[in-house]
Amino acid sequence: MMSNHGTDVTALESHVDVLIIGAGPAGSFLALALGRAGVHVRIVDKKEAKITSGHADGIQPRMIEVFQSYGLAERLLKEAAQLRVNAYYVSKPEGGIMRTILEPTVKGSRYPFEVTLAQSRIEDILRDAMEECGVYVEQPKVPISLSLSEDESELQSRSSEPYPVKIVLQRPSASTRVENGHNVHTNGAANTSTVLGSASGAAQDIVRAKYVVGADGAHSWVRSAVGIDMVGESTKFVWGVVDFVPESDFPDLRISCAIHTEHGNCMIIPREKDLIRVYVHLGDVEVGEDGRINRLQFGPDEILKVAQKCFYPYKLLAPQGFDWWTVYIVGQRVASSFSVKNRIFIVGDACHTHSPKAGQGMNASMNDAHNLAWKLAYVMRHWAPSTLLDTYEFERRKFAQDLIDFDKMFATLYSVTPKPGDKNHERFVEACNTYSAFVLGHGVQYEASTITDITHASIASGLVIGQRIPPGIIVQVANFRPYELHDLLPSDTRFKILILPGDASKPKQKAKLDAVAAEIDHPEGFLKRFTPAGAPDDTMFDIITISHTPCVAANTLVIPPRLQSHWSKSFMDAQTMCEGIGGNLYASYGVSDAGAIIVCRPDGYIGMVAALDDLAEIGKYFANFLHSTPVTA
Structure with missing residues (x-):
């Protein structure tokens, strides 16, 4: 199995137990867990530096429990905002909006709240803990080729010798950076006809690994390199997101709010350091045949204008500007497989993508890593046969499919603009309550298997x-x-x-x-x-x-x-x-x-x-x- 070919540049060669491609929350969490387990792990990322704002921000109660099990909850809770109450708003008959429901965000949990903290700060927590075990993110480093041995005896061997996966990494030269799998010159012109790794003078690193894990996001290079497909579809629902410090007279600005109005739908998520995040359904937006939208027609000001219509008669301003913004199309996809020969794995957005409404992205991704880490450690310690690794896909792919099925229903309820007399808002509230245990993480259940015995x-x-x-x-x-x-x-x-x-x-x-x-x-x-x-x-x-x-x-x-x-x-x-x-x-x-x-x-x-x-x-x-x-x- 082979992906893009590299160049003939002289390269160094090294060996590692586990090579992780991608240093977002999933990859960093896995590197931390394996590093603490004594596994020789390396983690690389194609970005020049870690992100500084935006992206995912919600941590569910079950994930707080997992952070606690690694000794990381105290720092998380110190920095994050806590969401303890949900409010629901609808249009009033005479105009404007009114609150219909105020209820606890979480019931029956050790941590009776969700928390929000910028993904960059989550990654800081994980990276600091990784460094205590001697694991550091190497960036920018770009994978340019991957091959997996076809020798079945080598693939099955768990001795200290076989390293059946070969990855060639390249550090981009100073004159280029990498975006979405292409070399992009610093003048901004995408050289889409150039295969990754063709930049002259870039140093190469040949890594022979026992295992490789792709934690490199929705456009995963690893997933593409091993030929794993994403199964699912995109919707026509287009949403905008803006992070900013607000100026507003809206009374519930510091609790989680879902707002369904005749002018559209939006959602408020309070954030750390006076920030809020506002999600806005952008209504009927033309989506191209390629499933993409023209992002030039949107900016943070345009997104805020749509939100202001939903908030009427309350004002909502961003006098200090915007911390981060994006526009996205809601889509739900699950990878056809989560592993190849139990030697190459994918985790996080590389194997499941969905809308961010229920705050599952970062949580699902890190829980993938949490599930895989101990199983890899057991196999590498020779405590368990390689078949233990089968349970990673068995458990996490079923969870991902359940998540996608839920997200299809939830995103639709969130995106349909209510009309007078319809019951969409009531159905939305009912869905929130019905699926709350699953969303919060407490209701995630792994089916019977070799490691889950329901007999007694x-x-x-x-x-x-x-x-x-x-x-x-x-x-x-x-x-x-x-x-x-x-x-x-x-x-x-x-x-x-x-x-x-x-x-x-x-x-x-x-x-x-x-x-x-x-x-x-x-x-x-x-x-x-x-x-x-x-x-x-x-x-x-x-x-x-x-x-x-x-x-x-x-x-x-x-x-x-x-x-x-x-x-x-x-x-x-x-x-x-x-x-x-x-x-x-x-x-x-x-x-x-x-x-x-x-x-x-x-x-x-x-x-x-x-x-x-x-x-x-x-x-x-x-x-x-x-x-x-x-x-x-």
Whole structure:
């Protein structure tokens, strides 16, 4: 498989575990996750410098949870604006607009809000964290050719030797820059007949990689190079976007607003540092046969004029000018495949594109990376066979298709100008409420597979196997300190084994818990069977015990020493004596007094549940996708 040919310029050659093409949110997030996992990773980007304004800006509650699992939420929340309330506006019969609904943005979440922060600042957070692991973005560097070995034995080998993917990178010469896959001379004239890499004197870098990931956006060079198609279509809906510091008498300028009027539709998103973002439906705009629009007919002033009609009788001005603006056509597409031979992958906008109305773009992209990272790490560590990588496309392509199906409906409801007597606004509000869990990220569910076993779901009837594990307050037995469960589940590539023994102060449950502790050390038990030979017991599995014992009966001696690798690993589902919080985990998870074991995957999703006395089922689960350690006599 080969893309554009390079030149004969003398090039350096290097080897890397994973080469990431594209340093936007998806690529940077993947580079961070792999760097922390100890993977030798490089990340390159064709842009001369990182973006400074505009582009994506919304982070959903589930993504805040993921940031928290990487230790990045504190900085994100410090810098971002918080969206806690949604307002809906419609036209008044006598003219102007009126608010019809005011409701919480998020319900039932650890983080009861969405946040907005410029993509450039999100990338700063990720890049700073990457640099702590010794990973730096190399830019500008442009891929000019890609080839994948056709030797099946090399493709299947997971030894330290094979590097079956070859990429040629080029640093553009000072007289050129790169835009949309073409060399563009600094006088602005696009040399569309020139193949990438033809600029003379540009240095080349030949990289041989075990894996390549294309995180290079909607016009992905990697996707094109490996022949993956985008399946879907564009609509006739054209929207404009402007970021600015407003001067306005509109009362709800600092909350999320959807405005449906007879003059058109628009949306307000408050931003950091006094900025707001306004989305405006531009109505009947002529779209060419090539699916493009003449952007010269629009500018930020024209977009604002349309918005001002929707805002009447309120004023909306931009006296300080515009921070960023763009015009786009709503379209929904999903890549026909997310990988090639489990050696080349695409993530983010490279594999799914949609409208930005529901704030999914950056979230979906980074969650692609979050899903892929631990799986790549396991395969490269020889902990799992390459078939584990099949689950990346299986899980994330289904999510992408669900997202596209939702976006088609949502974008249509948002873009149709309401007429007197129609129910479009009501249908729009209903859709927002119906799909809120999916939009916020809590309702994303991975279907049954080798890593998602729904066989014993009834043991924890309040949980949905394949969804992220819900948050909850639990109390440390040794010191009665409350903890948010999510804070005990960092993204460190380990499976979290949550043992819920019921009330361990009762003899029956105590006996079961003692049996679990004894079986943990059995040579054929999951811990010994799958932990790499010679590695500490907590290398792959982090065991946490959460009993259903009231504080007055708390006793660290009730928990077998084998289940307390450290005193801090023992918790109880009880209400705290000082704050009066907690005590609801068993009930919300639907776990009875008989107890349960919950397996939480490295990405925070529930892999399976089993009965307290059924460690054999845990072993069968891991045997589906992990390599066993040979049992020695």
